[in-house]
Amino acid sequence: MAPPSAIEVLPETDTSTFTIPDRLTIQHIAKRRAASGKLIAGVAAAADVGAFKSRTHHLHKHLAKRWDHRLTDESKNRGGSSLKEAAKFLKQGGLISLGGGLPSSEYFPVEEISFKVPLLNTATEERHATLTAGKHDMIRGTSDFDLATALQYGQGHGSAQLLRWLVEHTELVHNPPYADWSCTMTVGNTSAFDMALRMFSKRGDWVVSEQYTFPAAVETAAPMGVRVAAVRMDEGGMLAESLDEVLCTWDERARGGPRPFLLYTVPTGQNPTGSTQSLQRRQQIYAVAQKHDLYILEDEPYYFLQMQPYTGPNAPDVPPPASHQEFLSSLVPSYLSLDVDGRVMRMDSFSKVIAPGTRVGWITASEQICKRYSVHADLSTQNPSGVSQMMLFKLLDEQWGHGGYLDWLIHIRMEYTARRNVILEACEQYLPREVVSWKPPVAGMFQWLRVEWTKHPDYPRKTLVEIEDELFHANMRHGTLLMKGSWFCPDKEVDTGKMFFRATYAAAPLEQIREAVRRFGAALREAFEMVALADGAA
Amino acid sequence: MAPPSAIEVLPETDTSTFTIPDRLTIQHIAKRRAASGKLIAGVAAAADVGAFKSRTHHLHKHLAKRWDHRLTDESKNRGGSSLKEAAKFLKQGGLISLGGGLPSSEYFPVEEISFKVPLLNTATEERHATLTAGKHDMIRGTSDFDLATALQYGQGHGSAQLLRWLVEHTELVHNPPYADWSCTMTVGNTSAFDMALRMFSKRGDWVVSEQYTFPAAVETAAPMGVRVAAVRMDEGGMLAESLDEVLCTWDERARGGPRPFLLYTVPTGQNPTGSTQSLQRRQQIYAVAQKHDLYILEDEPYYFLQMQPYTGPNAPDVPPPASHQEFLSSLVPSYLSLDVDGRVMRMDSFSKVIAPGTRVGWITASEQICKRYSVHADLSTQNPSGVSQMMLFKLLDEQWGHGGYLDWLIHIRMEYTARRNVILEACEQYLPREVVSWKPPVAGMFQWLRVEWTKHPDYPRKTLVEIEDELFHANMRHGTLLMKGSWFCPDKEVDTGKMFFRATYAAAPLEQIREAVRRFGAALREAFEMVALADGAA
Incomplete structure (x- = not known):
């Protein structure tokens, strides 16, 4: 918990009605x-x-x-560049320049x-x-x-x-x-x-x-x-x-x-x-x-x-902006x-x-x-x-x-919305919620996945970094590459105490995104000694 | 005059027969x-x-x-870039990557x-x-x-x-x-x-x-x-x-x-x-x-x-390299x-x-x-x-x-040879050799022109830099832009005692190069109080 802030921090509210003042058209x-x-x-x-x-x-x-x-x-x-500034002399009418190279x-x-x-x-x-x-x-x-x-x-x-x-x-x-x-x-x-x-x-x-x-x-x-x-x-x-x-x-x-x-x-x-x-x-x-x-x-x-708001696996998509x-x-x-x-x-x-x-x-x-x-x-x-x-x-x-x-x-917005929805649906279908959690992103190309590493059988014998590395390689053995969260910590001395993996939905074909998430789920279940999903089961 | 060099300096000789050893073909x-x-x-x-x-x-x-x-x-x-290095993991067959963004x-x-x-x-x-x-x-x-x-x-x-x-x-x-x-x-x-x-x-x-x-x-x-x-x-x-x-x-x-x-x-x-x-x-x-x-x-x-060697105004051009x-x-x-x-x-x-x-x-x-x-x-x-x-x-x-x-x-070599020959011929035709001298360049896009500023009527009352600036503006009045040599001195404290102008033959159409050199000659004659060339005279 952070100490009380020295500035007054406004509560966060809905921002959807804000528009840039005097917007040019x-x-x-x-x-x-x-x-x-x-x-x-x-x-x-x-x-x-x-x-x-x-x-x-x-x-x-x-x-x-x-x-x-x-x-x-x-x-x-x-x-x-002084030579580029010499270009000012070129404005004289009728001039023949043997100047610039x-x-x-x-x-x-x-x-x-x-x-x-x-x-x-x-x-x-x-x-x-x-x-x-x-x-x-x-x-x-x-x-x-x-x-x-x-x-x-x-x-x-x-x-x-x-x-x-x-x-x-x-x-x-x-x-x-x-x-x-x-x-x-x-x-x-x-x-x-x-x-x-x-x-x-x-x-x-x-x-x-x-x-x-x-x-x-x-x-x-x-x-x-x-x-x-x-x-x-x-x-x-x-x-x-x-x-x-x-x-x-x-x-x-x-x-x-x-x-x-x-x-x-x-x-x-x-x-x-x-x-x-x-x-x-x-x-x-x-x-x-x-x-x-x-x-x-x-x-x-x-x-x-x-992107458009995420409406969940079985709800209708939000139509694109009308204007x-x-x-x-x-x-x-x-x-x-x-x-x-x-x-x-x-x-x-x-x-x-x-x-x-x-x-x-x-x-x-x-x-x-x-x-x-x-x-x-x-x-x-x-x-x-x-x-x-x-x-x-x-x-x-x-x-x-x-x-x-x-x-x-x-x-592009609608394409990324569709891709994000695919990965979210795959997460809901394949990932064990007991050990992994996530939020629907509203922008960008990354799904950030939090892993409850303290539920890992090797905790607390092994450190976060050790278990993260094991999970990274377990993913690789299951045929999927996700990025380690720790690779993104600028200050290695700050211990967030949390473990994350980064998945992108920007590049792979939709079917492969689903399959990769399924493999990640299987790797997690194996590592955390959980019951495997039956083939094709939700 | 430089003091004797501390290293043995070989005399310069003809280099035309040198070839790179074991040249690849x-x-x-x-x-x-x-x-x-x-x-x-x-x-x-x-x-x-x-x-x-x-x-x-x-x-x-x-x-x-x-x-x-x-x-x-x-x-x-x-x-x-550590993320670019993570690409090494991508070599595994059958892998689905949700890694790179x-x-x-x-x-x-x-x-x-x-x-x-x-x-x-x-x-x-x-x-x-x-x-x-x-x-x-x-x-x-x-x-x-x-x-x-x-x-x-x-x-x-x-x-x-x-x-x-x-x-x-x-x-x-x-x-x-x-x-x-x-x-x-x-x-x-x-x-x-x-x-x-x-x-x-x-x-x-x-x-x-x-x-x-x-x-x-x-x-x-x-x-x-x-x-x-x-x-x-x-x-x-x-x-x-x-x-x-x-x-x-x-x-x-x-x-x-x-x-x-x-x-x-x-x-x-x-x-x-x-x-x-x-x-x-x-x-x-x-x-x-x-x-x-x-x-x-x-x-x-x-x-x-x-470029090809310069043969002078009335000599035949040197043919292009045969192979x-x-x-x-x-x-x-x-x-x-x-x-x-x-x-x-x-x-x-x-x-x-x-x-x-x-x-x-x-x-x-x-x-x-x-x-x-x-x-x-x-x-x-x-x-x-x-x-x-x-x-x-x-x-x-x-x-x-x-x-x-x-x-x-x-x-390109033959094109630049032709351009260089045009400016050299124009220099020979239009410039007063009493106050300006030059050498045929063997490469590049620049003709370097040395002006005998000590023959200027204002010498020694005015400095090199003052006379150079006057000549620059005299050129402009005559409708041609040449670069001042002093603009190219990295060490402003080193006084070369010489005055130069730089002209490029790379860009202007050939007829304009001739005309620009003619104007430069006229500007010099005026500044050095010499007799003007008769119209069209050599």
Whole structure:
């Protein structure tokens, strides 16, 4: 039991009626584009993100907090690429440049790229469209983006063409409540986290995160000498009172480092627990972040894997959202949408909703932070692949548009709902409830399974870690691979006293998910010396 | 004048007859592939680089030097991604994995990608081919690589499919003289340099480089607290005796940092000077590196922009290389090909020979260094874009093959030769030799132009930097942009006493290159108060 929290924690209530204030609509975006005219953005063009945001929506908003006092020397001293800045001289009319060392696009040995993509909700029989990018579509006037531009050098923030779409999408979904928010592209959230650490952390620092968290985050931080302090969780994710307690009781000497400044969290469909923070939970945690002046790294690859409610094995499914507005309103609000101070860097990814291999993501944060990020990108990762950017531009901007992408996200939502329902039904059918328990996840791709290891015949002769390892190998002997919960503990010294396994329902065919759960049940019954299920029995 | 060198420096002689010993041939690669059977490499497969190298070629070679004593804490402490390592359990037959959090490829909204690419040296009328990748070509047996794999998560070293080709190409061109060399992909040389610095450098360190060098390299190092010490150059690039002198006379106290360990160099078509180090020069510099135990970062984006000899304005052009072997033998050997110790990380890029927007490059170094690199990539940049990798695989492996790629490189060589000849002829026609001089570059995309600023009417009343700035703006007024030489000085305190401008012949149409040089000549004549050329006069 945690000691009483130092802050007032609101009780958690139903969040389903919350909507983002003044939400932008797809129609607004279309109007703004029409009013602002054709996008002119040639080779390595610097993008004016402000022009992609709705001005009227921002007039009443204040500016973000500045973070100069928290930036590392490395980040503060980044001046960006001087040669890229020499591009400012190119604006003079009639100028012939022998300046930039860019190869001529006539030597790009790719004349055209085509992408065959699905159509959703079409009236016709046609289920696919083929989208084609040529080398000189911009000169020909047939597209705002072409291969001569996409395959050329670019800016750290990515192409203006795709960035415009990302900014619009971000405003549509999150409408950040301060004026000077911005977006800049990344080569994925793992790289974004690496770069954020270099922006804000030095050797000896600590980051706070969930007591079970994404190991790659811990492993990214560790070589930089940055450690992860665990915050307790319940089924609704990180506990605000535990976060407050960790910070209030921080012992700089015992920890060998100052009180943490960065909070790293996966608020939705968290990896590995599958937990999703409710709106109230987010508000509570944000309040703790304000109290201790934390900066929040919101890692949200699973945000659009929020699912329909689970109704149980024999109840009818909940129909899909009836409109884009209903879909957007069904999403739990992001930290970004609550971020009145500009203390959130939201990391968005296409990995779970388009494909991981694009290696294109983006961050949303204050202009100051986005600028620190993009000048770093200019001198490290540069822009994400132009081939990937072209694929996403053709699909998201030219073919689907914002509405079509929401249709796709609704489709993915229903697919994941079906997959989650399959694993839950298999759990109910095959797992011995005496020793294993679980909750239906509302988002993400993970089913978190708690095993009552103290009922194991070897308890207390063997430790949790020993029994967990035996169960892992027992699963393997029965032909199924589940991840050990202990692999996800950032702070090996914190003993949760509980044992978990992580199962994903994202990838395997439905029949194999059922079979894998059946095998897990058989392995558990064997290990716990329980009566085996009869073949095919429930 | 430099003091006498502490090492014996060999005189420079003709290098045209040097060939890489025991050079692998394209026929060998084809045989090895046939013998090793089909490449089986599924989702995020770990690649066995050793299997892509010729065993017989390596039997007599020794192992690379180890660099444990030089690796940073960050690099030494990188364990890689534990979740990716859990993939080892997947080898068990019949296993159903609910382990890895990978999305199902059925939710990748791209069914097919096609690339229209040029064909070279074809017997038929057809000048282009369209290469198509489908989602499940590997299961269907129609390709070694497909979209279900390329668009999925990958390994830090990139896909086995493309990596195989890169390893073969590297052996074909460089045949590194130690046994345990390896390759791993990068998201480009800028990122590779950033990651190399984090592997080997700490705040306060110095890197040695050319006295005129790539500003982005200096700007990548500066925020990390790493400074660049200038080594003098002549028309053949960095001077070995100057490098030795800098290291022998290093004053740790005056410099505020230890003697440099990293040598960063662009040996071929150097940016900005266009200089190319001869084989002898490279041997001399390598000997200095051995003497002082330096590690060499060989940045080689322009390696394949080596050109045919310049024959002068009215002499017949030199015909293209008659065979692949003749082409390969015409290339000045790389540091990698001389690297008996394993003290070179070669950074290769497709930016100048395919397209910058691919954001795919690779390094070649010892296994130890490649492993340090790829475990960092696993937790930052991850793999390069799968869409880019697929484009390169289809083009380079499935369509062109190694021979076809060499044909393409010969084509590029002849194109750059023609461009270089145009700028040289324009220089001869339009520039006042009294105040400007130049040498024909043998590689790269830059013409380096020396201006005799001491002949300027304002000398000595104005400084070099002032006169350089006036000339820059005079050029702009005449409608041409050239880069200031001083922008490329890493060490602002070293006064070379010389003034240069950099012009590139890579990008502008040929007629505009001529016109830009004419304008530069007019600007110089005006600034130096010389008689203007009559219209159209030579």
